[in-house]
Amino acid sequence: MEAANVFQTQEERLMVDAKAQVLRIGIPLESTWAENRVSLTPEGVHLLVAQGxxxxxxxxxxxAARYSDREYSEAGAEVTTDRRLVFGCPVLAKVEAPSELExxxxxxxxxxxxxxxxxxLSKSFLDALKAKRITAFNYGSILDEEGRAPFVRSMAEIGGSQAITIAMEYLSTWSGxxxxxxxxxxxxxxxxxxxxxxGTVGTTAARLAIALGASVKVFDSSLTRLQRLREQVGDLYTCTLQPQxxxxxxxxxxxxxxxxxPVNGRTPVVVTQEMVAGMKPRSVVVDLSIDHGGCLETSEVTSWDAPVYTKFDVxxxxxxxxxxxxxxxxxFALNNLTSPxxxxxxxxxxxxxxxxxxxxWRSGVYLYHxxxxxxxxAQALDQPYTELDLLL
Structure with missing residues (x-):
């Protein structure tokens, strides 16, 4: 005899407005070498404190960003030397990922x-955060409503302008x-x-260099990006990456x-040692791709203590x-993302x-509870993962 079907009354789920929360946000002193940024400015603090x-x-x-403790205090922040108090806040707004000591x-x-x-990133980093059921956002992967990455774009704009400034400095007589x-x-x-x-870095650098009167040539593997650059900057020499x-x-x-x-986490090397050896003496290379390995075969990571070196007289x-x-x-650019x-x-x-x-926002989440x-x-560290949409 077949079992009879049993039907149970299900609860009706109604859409209700979520109750707004009051946040307690910690802003630690960055411990990573040469990291001078801070995630919230006094203006951002004032905005949040004014809302409770x-x-x-x-x-x-x-x-390091030239904001004093007094400015933060006057904006409404609690300023403390107790790291545990800062790291004990339910929300932690940093620039670089927490270090092993943190x-x-x-x-x-x-x-x-x-x-x-x-x-x-290491497996031990993820294990430490997993053990504490952390929900973690990566600024660089957070998108806006139009599908753009505002943090990446802002930092790229800064990088493009700084590249030309640095090049001007090392072209000068005073810098040799x-x-x-x-x-x-x-x-x-x-x-x-x-x-x-x-991309954004190259476009910003090209726009500034042209405004200063330089003759500019832009190379990229993507014809679409080159076309977009010409639309934004104007008529200039562009070419795909053809070695000769x-x-x-x-x-x-x-x-x-x-x-x-970068492509799959590594910037492609498109300039060989022979190409660099063929450059004019005292030419200047500013390789902003060094964060992901560099795009010149002669590029090596340097520091602010010794920012330049010479190879093949370049x-x-x-x-x-x-x-x-x-x-x-x-x-300030980071605050424009963090505070809202x-x-x-x-x-x-x-x-x-x-x-x-x-x-x-979901693209910015790499750990959820x-x-x-x-x-x-998951692929880089050979770890299992779950799509965020399945957990919400």
């Missing part, structure tokens, strides 16, 4: 905002360079600049800006995290509701 939230700042956290200070169920470099100005001097041939990459043409351009130029995007600048060179500007996001997180009733109502949700990290 609490901000706990570790003393001198904003000092993992034990983090608390169960915390929401973390920071940048991460997938190629440099050729003694060239960038251009725009009547009757004097303009400086020739080659830019590798037509690139080698000729490099042999004639005074400045090379490396601004190629000056190379390859300091990572170039945005920290102008930490106040970079911090924290405000919305609270207004929408917490991280679960916010992710449900703002699907474009301790579960790995990033396929890129």
């Amino acid at each position: 939230h609490e901000v706990v700042l570790e003393a001198t956290a904003g000092l 993992w034990p200070l983090m608390v169960q169920g915390q929401v973390l905002f920071s940048t991460i470099q997938p190629g440099t 360079g050729k003694g060239y100005a960038m251009g725009a001097v009547t009757g004097v041939p303009p400086t020739e600049v080659v830019i590798l990459g037509a 043409i690139l080698a000729r351009a490099l042999s004639r130029c005074d400045v090379v800006i490396g601004a190629l995007r 000056t190379h600048f390859a300091v990572p995290n170039i945005a920290s060179r102008v930490a106040r500007t970079a911090s 996001m924290l405000r919305d997180l609270a207004d929408l009733g917490g991280v679960e509701e916010a992710l449900r109502l703002k699907p474009h 301790g579960q790995l949700t990033s396929s890129a990290l």
Whole structure:
């Protein structure tokens, strides 16, 4: 005899407005070498405190960005020297990912905002955050409503402008360079600049170099990006990455800006040692792609203590995290993302509701209550992961 079907009354689920939350946000002093940015400026703190939230700042956290403890205090932040108090906040807003010494200070169920470099993260880092059921956002992967990455774009714009500024510095006589100005001097041939990459960094660098009067050539593997750059910047020389043409351009130029995007975590090397050896003496290379390995075969990571070296009589600048060179500007740009996001997180009733109502945020989450949700990290570290949509 077949069992009879049994039907049970199901509860009706109604859409109700989530209750806004009051956040307690910790801003630690960055411990990573040469990281001068801070995740919230005093203006951002004032915005959040005015809406009833609490901000706990570790003393001198904003000092490298030229923000004093007094400015934060007057904006409403609680300033403390107690790291445990800062790391004990339910929401932690950093710039770089927490270091190994900071993992034990983090608390169960915390929401973390920071940048991460997938190629440099360790399994022990993920295990530490998983054990504390952390929900973690990567600034670099957070998208806006139009599908753009605002943090990446802002830092790229800063990088592009700084690349030209640095090139000008090392072209100068005082820095042992050729003694060239960038251009725009009547009757004097303009400086020739080659830019590798037509993304936001390359576009910003090209726009500034042209405005200064330089002669600019841009190379990229994507014809679409080159076309978009011409639409934004105007008529200039562009070419796909063809080795013979690139080698000729490099042999004639005074400045090379490396601004190629990484592919699978590593920037493709498109300039060989032979190409660099064929460049004019005292030419300048600024390789902003060094964060992901560099796009010149001769590129080596340098530091602010010794930012340049010479190879084949060509000056190379390859300091990572170039945005920290102008930490106040970079911090303000980061604050433009962090403070509205924290405000919305609270207004929408917490991280679960916010992710449900703002699907474009989901790409920025790599841990959700301790579960790995990033396929890129899972592949890099050989870890299992779960799609975030299945957990919401």
